[in-house]
Amino acid sequence: MDLGREISESGRFVRQPNRFTARIEPDGQHPPEPGRYQLYASYACPWAHRSLIVRELLGLQDVVGVTIVDPIRDEKGWRIPGGDPVTGVEYLSELYLSSDPGYQGRYTVPCVWDVTAGRLVTNDYPQITLTLETAFAPWHADGAPALYPAALRGEIDALNEVIFNGLNDGVYRTGFATSQAAYDEAVVRVFDTLDLLEERLAGRPYLHGDALTESDVRLYPTLARFDAVYHSHFKCSIRRLTDYPALWAYARRLYATPAFRDTTDFDQIKRHYFVTQTNINPSRIVPRGPELDWTAGQPPSGRPERPADGTAGA
């Protein structure tokens, strides 16, 4: 994987900007319509994971299609095993280059293809879930959670920034650092953020109280990967997720919800990071363990634990 352009002189990882940022919106060039858009995702990728969770939480599986790429990325980038039934391509790069022949960035998931227009609309991962939550509201399943309610948007956006800088991107800035100073700065911020969220979650089931929101969806993929991958591979090793009682219980509570559990594939996650990121793990050996029980403390039906105050879970 070529991160050359994204490593600063001081050894800090600075993520590339997203090139495709068109919006799916009513009256725009890409209006929301059932069956018109295809999401390209990897179960391994945390940025893609959030879009898979939201698609399922909102019951949009028949409205927005999905193509899952192979977790092992080679020098040609993400591969679609058996070819993409929608576009016929074998590599995701083909969609990027047909939409912009001069594209020079990384070919990333998640991204969304407009089948009618025959071009890539967006690889702007923060916007993809928000679009599913807002522009696709007419197609949400009955009883779907309001993940981005208007009254909470300010608070959700503010906390999402903390989660992005401290954790979602923070673990990558830790793992991809090429100087001690850059690593030290990033790893301390990761654990300061976990400490902060541990305190926040003591006594409430979700980050913004009783209701599941976009902030929970953004935090979960990083927690799901934390002990299995980031603790060793990215050297986020000061503490483990399981050392944080409230965060670990919260992560398992989310995992007990089908949309989170169905989209969490620990095997693909581990194989992707340890085999693909050879800049960090040249031997490509995938470690065994750690032994973690994500179902511990959950009722056998897999339904979410009821919070102590008796309100329903997710």
Ligand SMILES: N[C@@H](CCC(=O)N[C@@H](CS)C(=O)NCC(=O)O)C(=O)O
């Ligand atoms: N679009 C963002 C985030 C998405 C992202 O980094 N996805 C990773 C997988 S987790 C990817 O597709 N990487 C492809 C590559 O590095 O070639 C970015 O450009 O940094």
